[in-house]
Amino acid sequence: MSLSEAPALPFQRIAASSAEPRTPQDLRDLHYPFGRWVPDHGTLFEVAPGIHWTRMGLPFGLDHINLWVLDAGDGWAIVDTGVNLPASKRAWERLFAGPLAGKPVTRVIVTHYHPDHLGLAGWLCALWNVPLEIARTEYLLARSLILDVRDAPPPEAVDFSIRAGWPDTAVTEMRQKPWGNFHKIISPLPAGFKRIKDGDVLTIGARQWRVVTGRGHAPEHSCLVSDDVMIAGDQVLPRITSNVSVYPTEPFADPLADWLESIETLRAIDPGILVLPAHNEPFTGLHTRLDQLRADHVDKLAKLLAFCAEPRTAVDSFATLFRKPIGESDYGIATGEAVAHLHWLEERGQLRRITDALGVDRFVAI
Numbered sequence: 001m002s003l004s005e006a007p008a009l010p011f012q013r014i015a016a017s018s019a020e021p022r023t024p025q026d027l028r029d030l031h032y033p034f035g036r037w038v039p040d041h042g043t044l045f046e047v048a049p050g051i052h053w054t055r056m057g058l059p060f061g062l063d064h065i066n067l068w069v070l071d072a073g074d075g076w077a078i079v080d081t082g083v084n085l086p087a088s089k090r091a092w093e094r095l096f097a098g099p100l101a102g103k104p105v106t107r108v109i110v111t112h113y114h115p116d117h118l119g120l121a122g123w124l125c126a127l128w129n130v131p132l133e134i135a136r137t138e139y140l141l142a143r144s145l146i147l148d149v150r151d152a153p154p155p156e157a158v159d160f161s162i163r164a165g166w167p168d169t170a171v172t173e174m175r176q177k178p179w180g181n182f183h184k185i186i187s188p189l190p191a192g193f194k195r196i197k198d199g200d201v202l203t204i205g206a207r208q209w210r211v212v213t214g215r216g217h218a219p220e221h222s223c224l225v226s227d228d229v230m231i232a233g234d235q236v237l238p239r240i241t242s243n244v245s246v247y248p249t250e251p252f253a254d255p256l257a258d259w260l261e262s263i264e265t266l267r268a269i270d271p272g273i274l275v276l277p278a279h280n281e282p283f284t285g286l287h288t289r290l291d292q293l294r295a296d297h298v299d300k301l302a303k304l305l306a307f308c309a310e311p312r313t314a315v316d317s318f319a320t321l322f323r324k325p326i327g328e329s330d331y332g333i334a335t336g337e338a339v340a341h342l343h344w345l346e347e348r349g350q351l352r353r354i355t356d357a358l359g360v361d362r363f364v365a366i
């Protein structure tokens, strides 16, 4: 399967969404110590002693992921793995034959279950005969999604789209498609795993890394924090907003509450730390970025509440929430994000849900 043939997945972010730095002040506040320079795919760059950065391609609107290789003394520890596509495997093989030659991979650690992070974990674990280290919820969720392959979407997923106000044409098209793309770009996972959890301290070579769990983008996302460096995964990205969505598997969830709570949790981390994000470039200015992320959601919530002076569906709210027009191919991801914001307001008693005879939910300010 070539990159262009890879399936669209519900984990794509809405590219370059509204948290792009908008003012000169924003641009001053975040500092990129390596500028916008990035390593070529299949090469390594040492960003801090014992911490190496590589980058691989992605077949999504978002076209790259940053992966990290840590010097573990007698071997290498890999943090996040890329999607299961031939190009990513070839990039790893080039690294193993080149700059990583001479020592084995002794650990494979994954921040969360999304395919760009977990995709080659099973392949790498089998290749090096090492366990997969990941949070329990992430592992179990991935295992269940891999198995959930159907000829047509389950009724709960169709109902979720109808509730959100999808037009009939989009619902009809959805019904005609097979369900469950997740397995397509995930290499087979090991049947067991080694659990990591919030507060754990992982000794890797000369460094100790504390696991700090974030929620909202994924249910149990592991960030790794060493003295002056943080591997942030998708929990903090400098120039794009992480997707915070409600999915049909948990249609009444309030993930934005988890996300905003995690922003507060991350404020306990040293503001001067070098942040290694999964997308864009390494940066400093963690607390500034947390402020920006929070402000972006607060701004969206305020606009949404004003928009809901009249009863509105999730689809109605797209133009209020997203700067780029949402075509029907983006309805899945946009619906998840819109419903997350609507649920946050509903949970806090600011919106009331009205369900009509056709099963469509509209939300109106109280």
Ligand SMILES: [Zn+2]
Binding pocket: 011, 112, 114, 217, 218, 234
């Ligand atoms: Zn992710």
